[in-house]
Amino acid sequence: MQTLKDKKIWITGASSGIGEALSLELARAGAHLVLLSRNLEKLEKVKEACLKHTSFCLVEHLDLSKSEEMSEVVTRIMDRIGGIDILFNNAGQSQRSLAKETPVEIDRKVMEVNFFGVITLTKLVLPYMLQQGSGHIVAISSITGKFGFPWRTAYSAAKHAIQGFFESLRAELKEDNIKVTIVSPGRIKTNISLNAITQDGVSYNKMDSGQAGGMSPRQCAKKIVKAVRNERKEVLVGNRELLMVYIRRFLPGLYHRLVTKINN
Numbered sequence: 001m002q003t004l005k006d007k008k009i010w011i012t013g014a015s016s017g018i019g020e021a022l023s024l025e026l027a028r029a030g031a032h033l034v035l036l037s038r039n040l041e042k043l044e045k046v047k048e049a050c051l052k053h054t055s056f057c058l059v060e061h062l063d064l065s066k067s068e069e070m071s072e073v074v075t076r077i078m079d080r081i082g083g084i085d086i087l088f089n090n091a092g093q094s095q096r097s098l099a100k101e102t103p104v105e106i107d108r109k110v111m112e113v114n115f116f117g118v119i120t121l122t123k124l125v126l127p128y129m130l131q132q133g134s135g136h137i138v139a140i141s142s143i144t145g146k147f148g149f150p151w152r153t154a155y156s157a158a159k160h161a162i163q164g165f166f167e168s169l170r171a172e173l174k175e176d177n178i179k180v181t182i183v184s185p186g187r188i189k190t191n192i193s194l195n196a197i198t199q200d201g202v203s204y205n206k207m208d209s210g211q212a213g214g215m216s217p218r219q220c221a222k223k224i225v226k227a228v229r230n231e232r233k234e235v236l237v238g239n240r241e242l243l244m245v246y247i248r249r250f251l252p253g254l255y256h257r258l259v260t261k262i263n264n
Contacts, residue, residue, distance in 0.1 A: 001229045002136075006114045008083050012062060012121065013091030015042035018140065019189030021221035022088060024195035027053040029225070034077055036062035037091065048055065056081075063115025064091050065109065074124045084125050086136040086228065095155040096191045096206075097199035106199060107154040114158035119165055126178075135178040136229055140164040142242065143186045147248040147255065150262050155196075179231050183224050184245075187214030189247025215239055244246075 009026055013019035027050035035050070035057065037043050050057045054237040056190055058080060078084075078097055092114045097106065122137060129135025144152055145159030148204040163182060170180035187210045196204040212237035222236050236242045246257040 004086075004225070004229065007085040008081055009086045009088065010034040010036065010077070010084055010125070011088040011090055012036045012064070014059075015045055015193060016041040016263070018185065018188060018217050018220055018224075019088070019090040021217035022048050022090065023050055024053070025218070025221040025225050027051075027057065030054055030082065031086075032056040033058065035059045036073075038063050040080060045157050048260045052087055062091070062121075064113045064121070066110075067120040070117075070120055070124055072088060074121070078127060078128065078195065081134060084128055084135065086138065087122065087125055088120060088138045088140065090138075090156070092140070092157075092158075093120070094196035095152050095198075096193065096196040096204040097151060099153040102199040104169070106197060107157075109201070110154035110197065111158050111161075115161045115165075116118060122169075123231055129178050129255065130176055133177055134229070135168075136181070136228065137166070137169070137178065138181045139182060139226075141166075141182055141184045143236065143238065143245055145184060146245045148259065150259065179226055181232055182234045183227065184234070184236050185215075185220060186236070186241040187211055188220045189214040189239070209219040210241065 004026060009031045010022055011019055014035035022203045023033060023046050029032060031054060031055065033050055033054060035043050038061065039059050040059065047057045047059050060073055063069065093110065095110050111132065113217050114177055139162055140158045141162045144156040145163045165183050166180050189211060193202065193208040193211045194205055198204050215238055223237045230262065236245060246262055
């Protein structure tokens, strides 16, 4: 089990939800944190809370939809902190719209944030990990990366792409001492459905009933951190909804009947 004390850990989407909970959990472990998000105001509040537990916490603005700006952000952080031990690719945006009503421009936007932005940042920090001969990359995916899910066609596609990319990357990096952990959360009680994008490009602004009754972000963060400490390759995080992953794998006929009944 690896120790996280004094590790240089970067977390995207750290201003709320799972990212905020991860930041606090890792701060309690004594990690040196770099918190990234589009919302600097909220990041500063998370930083203040983290500094009650750790001696170092840096915040930086990062927008995953603007890949062309990421190189400058990474260089600036490296100049300040001098390295990276673990990257948590947590930031993303969900979707709530039917494919038949969704312009392809929205699909592209969802893919840009949830896939291309994630792999761009990963490829920018990877040379530093290779140079130091160690590192750990954590991809926060979703159970919708394990099976198709109505109202989330582009989001599910992006998470399937994340699954394929990071599984392949893990195999490629085996001899380089760089670990890859893929995390697939289910229903976690965050604002992800409120902030989900619709076919019109605006926020869904509704709390899904399943989301409202989901696992708390802190409990989710604890399970993720435990998986990273143990260098797990994959971990599912959630409650009863995780059964759908196994139903899809072992009882596909039942899965195909159940999935059509999902409406949000």
